[in-house]
Amino acid sequence: MSLRASARGGIRLNKLGExxxxxxxxxxxxxxxxxxxxxxxxxxxxxxxxxxxxxxLKTDCVVERVHFAAGxxxxxxxxxxxxxxxxxxxxxxxxxxxxxxTLVVPEQLQVAWVRELYRGLRxxxxxxxxxxxxGETSSTRGPIAVSTSVAGFVEPDRAVSRCGGRAGDDLFVTxxxxxxxxxxxxxxxxxxxxxxxxxxxxSIHAMLDLSDGLGTDLPRLARSSKVGFKIDTNKLPLAxxxxxxxxxxxxxxxxLLFAISPRDxxxxxxxxxxxxxxxxxxxxGLLKRKxxxxxxxxxxxxxxxxxxx
Amino acid sequence: MSLRASARGGIRLNKLGExxxxxxxxxxxxxxxxxxxxxxxxxxxxxxxxxxxxxxLKTDCVVERVHFAAGxxxxxxxxxxxxxxxxxxxxxxxxxxxxxxTLVVPEQLQVAWVRELYRGLRxxxxxxxxxxxxGETSSTRGPIAVSTSVAGFVEPDRAVSRCGGRAGDDLFVTxxxxxxxxxxxxxxxxxxxxxxxxxxxxSIHAMLDLSDGLGTDLPRLARSSKVGFKIDTNKLPLAxxxxxxxxxxxxxxxxLLFAISPRDxxxxxxxxxxxxxxxxxxxxGLLKRKxxxxxxxxxxxxxxxxxxx
Numbered sequence: 001m002s003l004r005a006s007a008r009g010g011i012r013l014n015k016l017g018e019x020x021x022x023x024x025x026x027x028x029x030x031x032x033x034x035x036x037x038x039x040x041x042x043x044x045x046x047x048x049x050x051x052x053x054x055x056x057l058k059t060d061c062v063v064e065r066v067h068f069a070a071g072x073x074x075x076x077x078x079x080x081x082x083x084x085x086x087x088x089x090x091x092x093x094x095x096x097x098x099x100x101x102t103l104v105v106p107e108q109l110q111v112a113w114v115r116e117l118y119r120g121l122r123x124x125x126x127x128x129x130x131x132x133x134x135g136e137t138s139s140t141r142g143p144i145a146v147s148t149s150v151a152g153f154v155e156p157d158r159a160v161s162r163c164g165g166r167a168g169d170d171l172f173v174t175x176x177x178x179x180x181x182x183x184x185x186x187x188x189x190x191x192x193x194x195x196x197x198x199x200x201x202x203s204i205h206a207m208l209d210l211s212d213g214l215g216t217d218l219p220r221l222a223r224s225s226k227v228g229f230k231i232d233t234n235k236l237p238l239a240x241x242x243x244x245x246x247x248x249x250x251x252x253x254x255x256l257l258f259a260i261s262p263r264d265x266x267x268x269x270x271x272x273x274x275x276x277x278x279x280x281x282x283x284x285g286l287l288k289r290k291x292x293x294x295x296x297x298x299x300x301x302x303x304x305x306x307x308x309x
Numbered sequence: 310m311s312l313r314a315s316a317r318g319g320i321r322l323n324k325l326g327e328x329x330x331x332x333x334x335x336x337x338x339x340x341x342x343x344x345x346x347x348x349x350x351x352x353x354x355x356x357x358x359x360x361x362x363x364x365x366l367k368t369d370c371v372v373e374r375v376h377f378a379a380g381x382x383x384x385x386x387x388x389x390x391x392x393x394x395x396x397x398x399x400x401x402x403x404x405x406x407x408x409x410x411t412l413v414v415p416e417q418l419q420v421a422w423v424r425e426l427y428r429g430l431r432x433x434x435x436x437x438x439x440x441x442x443x444g445e446t447s448s449t450r451g452p453i454a455v456s457t458s459v460a461g462f463v464e465p466d467r468a469v470s471r472c473g474g475r476a477g478d479d480l481f482v483t484x485x486x487x488x489x490x491x492x493x494x495x496x497x498x499x500x501x502x503x504x505x506x507x508x509x510x511x512s513i514h515a516m517l518d519l520s521d522g523l524g525t526d527l528p529r530l531a532r533s534s535k536v537g538f539k540i541d542t543n544k545l546p547l548a549x550x551x552x553x554x555x556x557x558x559x560x561x562x563x564x565l566l567f568a569i570s571p572r573d574x575x576x577x578x579x580x581x582x583x584x585x586x587x588x589x590x591x592x593x594g595l596l597k598r599k600x601x602x603x604x605x606x607x608x609x610x611x612x613x614x615x616x617x618x
Contacts, residue, residue: 043398044366045403055354056352056353057407058352059445061456063449066449088352092354100367102370102456136368138372138376139372141374142451147411147413149368151366
């Protein structure tokens, strides 16, 4: 069933008009968050938190037939469109606060589909107390695309990037890897709480969220940190039914990969288990000095994984 | 000539890979702006200006065959993609600072086209000292879409919205209206300097930028301000070759429409002419009490214009 054929006699977008659509979409946007004007105004003007924090910005998008199959239910598409950039906030250990949504959709799309999309967007935003403060819509002759931009804040001493990994650091991943394309990629919960807890209690040297797969994302972290890495693939925490290759190559896991001093290993593992008893935490390898043989990216995103030393 | 056929034997996007593309695109992003990490990191983390200001957020997009014709040169597409949200900053009288760009493009697109697009985006951003601090790319089977999100700041007493217009206010527009689709929509300069000067020197009650045409945008301002309006269409400042209907209905003017007390009229006109000798400023009508007969939006965005009293 294609998306365009999925609704039963609902109103089509081209009958509703952009103003009405935006008004309806932004119905939930309170004047509490918006400092001036109303949702649907030219810009969202929002009050900032205390100034000692850094501003954090991220944009991401989901495109039909790239990030979701035609026929995927609209709620799940909305959920994913919001959670993808929020997962980057987890990687940065930042707190998201405001979101803007740009919707590029065919005019023949049913309004009911868009409403359901926004229900997904809003439910996902509420989960992390994010306010959707603005939006824009455009028609297209092509597939549906939803672009979500998120603004938030982080304390300067808790902002984590991919760059700070050191030779000798332990490498940990949260959760389970592989087979995420079956279902998880449409209903995952970004590891924001876990990430905030980590930087509250530990010095996290480098971190990212696994969206393209360990085999692509780990070399990115290592390259940014100017170090090499070594992984014990037998240690990878596999999702049910997943092979090592799935865990390395598939992507869409949205789990955290981070580097931390081995001195913190025991304390981390002990406290993690108490704090997040349902979220596995696995040490999968370590960072090491860069070898002369560079890690090679092979075709199709697959990466030569056991980096030579 | 279609976009996909326009480049001569260049590298196609699917050969280059997202990492390399993002690295190349974000080459100009300095560590001056980014507080931590590097461009291409999960989030852009930026230092904030003084905290007494409000955070301003806007997202917008341009879509092939909606906002630009297939075959439009890529530099102009990039320029427009950046200037559209910046025009909303002008409407808010806010100063833009940081931009994020999401690029949704077919894999067969030539890399040369994307480079030229970014040259346009960067040139437009530089014009207002905006730093492009992040980006995301996705492939699509459909038309090109570029979504730009901008963050910036405004002093609380200078933030203007569509809501503050009062019955009796004069209505002014900057520049000339109509025929913008010939050329201007691809090379306009948002009225940020003019808008900042206005709020520095006057109390602007309500303002917006004319993107959908006076006939659509003025009723929006009036509705948001809960007032009616009266326009003298013979006073409309017409671009060369434009009719009154063009000026009312075409859109893409990106000029400012604002409401200001008639007590400020003379001082505004005198000082404007000295400050911006090359930018016409025209009083086109006034806001008045809302009549019982609502302004009616007719099909195709055309608006019953001489609102009955």
